[in-house]
Amino acid sequence: MFHTAFNIILAIMWTPLLSILLQLLHKIFPPKKSNLHLAIESVNTSLPEEVLSAVKKDVAMLLEKVELYNRHVLYLDHIAHYPQKTHDDYITIKEIEEKLLKYIVTAHTQSFSEEQ
Numbered sequence: 001m002f003h004t005a006f007n008i009i010l011a012i013m014w015t016p017l018l019s020i021l022l023q024l025l026h027k028i029f030p031p032k033k034s035n036l037h038l039a040i041e042s043v044n045t046s047l048p049e050e051v052l053s054a055v056k057k058d059v060a061m062l063l064e065k066v067e068l069y070n071r072h073v074l075y076l077d078h079i080a081h082y083p084q085k086t087h088d089d090y091i092t093i094k095e096i097e098e099k100l101l102k103y104i105v106t107a108h109t110q111s112f113s114e115e116q
Contacts, residue, residue, distance in 0.1 A: 036096055040103045051107060057098070062096045069093060 038061075039054035069089045071077045 034040055036092070036099065038096065040100065055104065058096065058100055062093065062100065065089070065093050065096065099104065 006082040037056060039057045040051075043050050068077075069086070072089070073086060
C-alpha cells in the first residue's frame with residue numbers, strides 16, 4: 001500500500017514539471033531539421049481540402065517507402081542487401097511517420113468554421 005501511495009504522490013508532483021523538463025530536453029537536444037520535403041510542410045492549414053490532399057499524398061509516399069523497405073528486407077526484389085541502407089530507409093520511414101502523426105494530431109485539435 002505504501003509503494004502505491006508513494007508512486008501516486010510522485011506522479012502528481014512531477015506532472016506540472018513535465019513541460020519544463022520537455023523544454024530543457026529540447027534545448028539540450030534540438031530537433032533535427034529534415035529534408036523529407038513532405039507536402040504537409042508547405043500546405044495552407046486554413047484550407048481543409050489542401051490539408052487533406054497533402055496528407056493523402058504523404059501517406060501514399062509513406063506506403064510506397066514501406067513497401068520498398070519490406071521487399072528489400074525480405075529479399076523479394078533480388079537486389080544486394082546493404083544493412084546501412086536498410087537502416088537509413090527505416091529511419092526515413094519513421095521520420096515521415098512521426099511528421100505525419102504530429103501534423104494530424106495538431107490539425108485535429110484545430111476547429112474549422114462551417115465555410116471551411
